[in-house]
Amino acid sequence: MSVLIPCIIAGGAGTRLWPVSRETMPKPFMRLPDGQSLLQKTFSRASALPDVERILTVTNREVYFRTQDEYRQLNSAGMALDFILEPFGRNTAPAIAAAALHCANLYGESALLLILPADHLISDLPAFERAVAHARNLAQQGWLTTFGLVPSHAETGFGYIEKGQALDAQGYKVQRFVEKPDAATAQHYLEGGQHLWNAGMFCMRVDAILAELDRHVPDLLASVHHCLQRSPSKQGEGELQLELDPQTFEKVPDISIDYAVMETSSQVAVLPADLGWSDIGCWQAVRGLSEADQNGNQCNGETVLHDVSNCYIDSPRRLVGAVGLDNLIIIDTPDALLIADAARSQEVKVIAQQLKHQGHDAYRLHRTVNRPWGMYTVLEEGPRFKIKRIVVRPQASLSLQMHHHRSEHWIVVNGMACVTNGEDEFLLDTNESTFIKPGRVHRLTNPGVIDLVMIEVQSGEYMGEDDIVRFTDIYGRAPESASS
Template identity: 45%
Template sequence: MITPVILAGGSGSRLWPLSRQRHPKQFLSLFGEASMLQESLKRLAPLRCRPPVVICNEEHRFLVADQLRQLGIDNACIILEQEGRNTAPAIALAALRVLEDNADSVLLVLAADHVIEDVAEFHKSIERARLLAAEGDLVTFGVVAGHAETGYGYIQRGAANGEYGYGVKRFVEKPDRETAEDYLATGDYYWNSGMFMFQAQRYLDELETLEPEIAHTCRAAIRGAHRDLDFIRLDQEAFKRCPANSIDYAVMERTQHASMVPLDAGWSDVGSWSSLWQVGNQDSQGNVTHGDALYHDAKNLLVHADHRLVAAVGVDDLIIVETKDAVLVAHKDHVQDVKKIVEQLKIEDRSEFKSHREVHRPWGVYDSIDHGARYQVKHITVKPGAKLSVQMHHHRSEHWVVVSGSARVTVASKTYIVSENESTYIPIGQVHALENPGKIPLELIEVQSGSYLGEDDIVRLDDRYGRCQ
């Protein structure tokens, strides 16, 4: 049986301001209600697969666990990386973990942030790749190129391999426009999808031969791993010694056993705002709209409006993205340079690089709706049955006003219920906890007041999510 391996560690910086360091694009709902991670798993449902392995950054662990739970997936293996080492080690970790239970496992390696429109055709390509993987091949999926794309790497096919596959003649980097047009004209070149299928042991054997240090350090990281709640925590000291390398460079470009199966299923890696425009539902003027937008004499726009009306007049070929704390306006021909803005935000240590104004936590979400020199106001939503950590603050007091639901509040040794339209006060230095004992979300307004209001003034004393130091 197939074991899906979902690589969910990307940063998605070119989709800023929607994608942020702490909430990157794979966890966003860009098409409908489900996130891109959830769509990646949902499209596998008709196949007979073992429980998935998801590899993600430790910072995103609760996002992954929550989104899997929403799909009813409670048996996934979630492997945490404190620091990513690229795809070759990540896949090795998954292969080693899967082989502990199933010696004959075949891995289907997918990214968590791809779009595939024709799921039935995708399944056909998977079945064709499975036949080659059973023969010991390391199979990649080559996307039938629809246009001369300069944002993707390419695969040149070799001789036919069976009824549906080909050998791989070579992998090539992202080309310039003229070279991409030449590739398209030959019919021998395919976009490199970054998706793979192979036997777990076969991959490890090739890695052992081609990159023995990666194989060795990954084995040590898995050997020293331990379970923490829903997660597998690696031996981080061992994993830090692992060389960083992609599967393309480490294995696929060097192995003698690479094969390619063509994929013609409406694939996109949604690596930029222009690619999101290309796969979006365009109106008669070529405009793609998410949210509330009005147009006059405007065409070929992508407008993503999260919280307010966006009006566009007399403009063409623009990307306009509005969030609670940032607005992006970019020409479609320059969207690859959005990452330059992200780099500048990082250098300046601005909050817009790391997170949205609305921040997700394992217990729910908070939205920082106002702030000043000595105060901050948050709208807090706590899931039914969830509880924040038992904590205290050295520099701030807090007022809580319940606007919906009921709160179970503990301050020092006293526990009491705060109902809708009631409030309570937490003095500086007082140990306290907040819990939602009800069956509907608890919503409250928190007013913080004090000399320092940073999140690092939270001293956790007990936490059901394992976040205590």
């Protein structure tokens, strides 16, 4: 049997789950009630499969370090990790093409790719393992095998796959892919038993998917191959990292694998599967993960309710009082509050889209922002000032940088800091501080074994995150990047 390489595709912003899911902290990083993220659950499923020795992840360059952190918490066995880092999204066809070319180059064209979206939830793990085993057999025969999920209800939010002729005891040739249907058509599909939900999970031989890409979208395959030839890679400590070249990747067509290949290829098989699956695509789906009280409410955080029914309230940091409400979704975060009719939770994406159009930070960032070296939280800001709480991990370091328009005052509240301030380098202990003038080169490093926590007070005419000139950076963000 050919080597199996799970490929986790971690893209998309999850706009229907705003304000928790945002561009720099998208849906795969959302914590579920058990404390794990969707990404972690996907990694656990993939790494538990028999004979898997490495996992490939295709994700955005901006969330690479957060992805590493998520995996590190689970990867005690030292699973080998490959990363393909996109400078920006180009949909699933380029991502899968890059994964296939990468595997063909390093692991052979007979390798099997198991494509797994990072933001899906699967509760029946034994059924998942059995389905993968059967999909491997079909893939070995050259079929591009997709997992068709047995529908539990008439769903208008998913695409469908119509079964064709039987290939073996379980698999079928795909008759056709169907776009999201109206309610009557979805009910007809449910009753007919010939249609399955399209979950975007696939198992395929590398040579088979490359051949079909070359047959149906040769320009896309050629452009991805050209991009990979110009993309730097580095390897070490059980990890390989390939960073896609932005200039050539920008020229790659933006198209899904369904449109590019699956809907036109004659080599596509579907394997019906009942996996306890959910794409956690909206807040109504998230609320289904929690038990309701006697009034149909699901609450996360402290609440005082009077005559409230069928509501989902997620407010882990602030007390919520509610009177006379029914069938609402209330999501409270430190900088944004969502109140929505539960029956219209799919429309939350409109709010996220409007924020993006306005250039509002609440589309991209939370008040707490993760960085490779740790995190920062904006505590307060106003005209000509901003106050941050900064946490730097042990042995981590911010870039050597300079600001044109702001000064910074650093006060250490926990741990010890090694500070570069102009030509001076010195240690700051708890309750000590330093002042950095505009235009002065500076760096902050944590030389200790515990987290360094400090308060940063910025003042000046402009405090935007793009007022950063980087000189050196241990995370490879200089000089192209312009955010802290």
